Amino acid sequence: MKGTNLGEFEELVLLTIAALVNDAYSVAICDELEKITGRSAKLGVVHAVLNRLDEKGLVKSKLGEATSTRGGKRKRYYTVTSAGKAALIKSREVRDQLWDKIPDLILKRA
């Protein structure tokens, strides 16, 4: 099923949401991604991904309190749903399995 597969960037965003816990809204996610990956995350792209994750049911969102910083506009906070958690765990498992199969010496140099 197309819906359950996670793209690379989708996975990154989802992980970031999970990592930020209660503070995951669009701009913060962008900043965090930039800080960790070192590449610039465009707001438009992140927004589109958040929208897609929402459609897939991997995240849910709710509006927070209004503050003065954003011209009085409320923030939309994202949290990972259980389906999202399952997807993250599944993709980690896939990776772990593959990691386990790699003989040590091949990656030793690194």
Added chain:
Amino acid sequence: MMSKQQQDHPPKWAERFLSWYCRPELLEDLQGDLNEYFERNLKTKGIKKARLIYSIDVFKFFRSYTVRKPTFVNLLINWIMIGSYIKTSGRSIVRNKLLSFINIIGLSISMSVGLLVIAFVSDLMSYDDFHEKKDRIYRITTHYQFLEEPVIDLASTSVKTGNKIRENLSGVEEMVLLRNGFSGDAHINETTLPIDGLWASESFFKVFTFPMLSGDQRTALKEPYSLVLTEKSATKLFGTTDVIGKTVKVDTANFTVTGVLKDIPKLSHLRFEALASFSTAEILLNKKDANFLGWDNIWSNYVYLLFPENANVNAWQTNLDKLSEKESKSIPNKKISLTLTPLKEIVLGKKYHNRIGPSVAPYVVWIIEGLAIAIILSACFNYTNLSIARALRRAREVGIRKIIGAVKGQVIIQFISESVIIALLALAFSFPLFLFLRTQFISLDKFILELVSLDISSQLIVYFIILAVTVGIVAGFLPAFFFSRINAIQVLKNTSTLKIFRRVNMRKALIVVQYTLSLIFITTSFIGYKQYKDFLRLDLGFTTENILNIKLQGNRSDLLIKELAELPEVDQISKSSMITNLGSFYGAHIKYSNPNDSAIVWLNMVDENYLPIHKHRFLAGTNFLLRPKKGEESEVIVNEQVLKRFDIAKRDPVKAIGEVVTVDKHKLTIVGVLKDFHYGTVEEKIEPVMFRYSSDEPEGYLNVKISSTDLLSTSESIERVWKKIDNVHPIDAGFYDDQIQMAYNQFSVMVKVIGFIGFLSICIASMGLFGMVVFTTETRLKEISIRKVLGANEGSLIYMLSKGFLILLTLSALIALPATYLLFDKVILINFAYHQPIGWMELLAGAIAIGLLAFMMIGSQTLKAARSNPAEVLKSE
């Protein structure tokens, strides 16, 4: 402080755009994010950059998932409401019959002109569209310069150009050579008919798309003496189109018919009755003309090139530059360069000399479009003005609509759709008008008749509807916005608080623009007409009265003269090689004492009767004394300008008699000096002219002086005589005066067109003004009555009511008249070497006429209001 605050905000329009397109559930979050970024950028990158980034981001967020979907309910509401809009529009049209009449008639009159212009321009744009490879076809254009004389731009080029391109230059898919002058008498068995066509090389059909009925396109023009006919000419010559293999004798050469084409579309710049293979021209003409293949023989050949797809035509130009640079070394004193002209710019493009087919300069199209737009706008202004003036009444309707729940957008849609409905209604009226105008326009001038067909196609109908909708939107735009801003509560509580007259200045400005344009048009046509009449009345320096010029068309003049002389109506007959004052020129280089000083002198070859018949005035000397044979002449008659140019005998006509000048190696003695006269049209300055003797000019003219006053029956008997001598060619004759009038026909066409547009724009502007006057007097009826009760007399009331309008008219006259005067004085009349000064009469006539018309309208309405019984008016409240 306020503006500083404003500055720290993201651009307003971008915010508005975002909230317009964005889905409501996503909007707040997006706005917040953009604001947050904006604040960051404000600190790090400065205000300008931050605002820019914000705007860019707004566009970046325009994605499928953010865009609001048109909901079914909205669509449904708009759909249902359209019915209501139509109903209310219909009601308001019927309720105010006078204003609706003014609107619809004004729009339909102006739109009929618009339709005509659309049909005309779309015909011009679709010229040569039937060629399948039209985008890849280019014509070689030649630029020729002799010594330091002005450069002449020619559509024609040399045969050598074509041959060199075929031999040497790569990058061209096909090259076709054409040559004009394939014309003559076609003899089939016993019958003889004139035929007119082109020489064309064998690749003609590879470049151009002319479908063949019979014959092989690949070989039809290959062999010498091949002839391709069109359906029409085949039927004309043979009575059938099944003519392959038959023989046609054109003048002296026998041609075999190798193909029959479907008739040529009207919108083709190449027009011919027949095509003869170019290889024939090479055989026939090479013998006759030693310079047939010369680099400077650029006067009657045409080269068209077909480039491969995706070819870089601009880069290919360097090949032409190299070619002309190399070849031009062989021709001393002359410079020839070549350029490429795309097929689509041949008809609608620069006018070249020696061109095949018609040509219209783009600026002519711009002027025509400008005129149409001007009068359509004028009608739109009427609509705008009258709608806003009626606002008082409609305002309540809008108020109710708003209270029931209409939003701004819906009110705008309502009023725009109302004006579009009216415009479509006007379209229905304007279509018959257009059909009428079309016949008038086509019959204005032979040139227009040949240029365009103005046939109605489905594409044209679509354009018409687009025009009507556009006109509707333009006309309804301002009223729609005006009404959409109405405050519902205020309107319903008390209409008098509604500031309908807030827009008064705009309405005044529109009236001034309307009248200024009308005045410019009408004054232009008055001045133009006066100048045109002056051109016709100009003293040419010789007489043209009752002279009939008959083109000889190759017939023997002595036979014709013998027959014509027997007619009692014919007074005298002379011969000439050309007709002066119609815009054509023949010249020869002449020299006087200084062998290095030569100049072109315009020339007419005439017999001994020419100068007396035309009553040319001799300053000194006599008419031709000798009657030499061709090529043996020794006499010349010149005008004053020749003496002036070469300083012959210190410009003394009497002493100049007997002086010798050299013309094309002939030594000619001046036997007479004529007073200066107009050889060219009034556009040209009088230049040196000479007459030489010739007793026989088979391609020239007979000038027949007629004594009878019954010109019609005389023309008929002359035509009978012509038929006796030449049964093949129809007579080509015209009275000199008529021919001169024809030579200025372009000018008279222009005057007619502008005059007509001026007339229409006056009608439209007057109707608009009338509507405004009726409306203002109606709304001020109570005020008038009260004033009357208080003792105002009629005169002062009329003055009060009409003052405002008269000021506007005076203002537009003050703008229009100087503008028109300057237009003529500094732009148009500069092109005419001989013209009368602009008279006050024709400058003021238009303004006075319009002023009177407007005064009558204003006067009649205000008088009606002023005469009304105040008791009647004030009683009913």
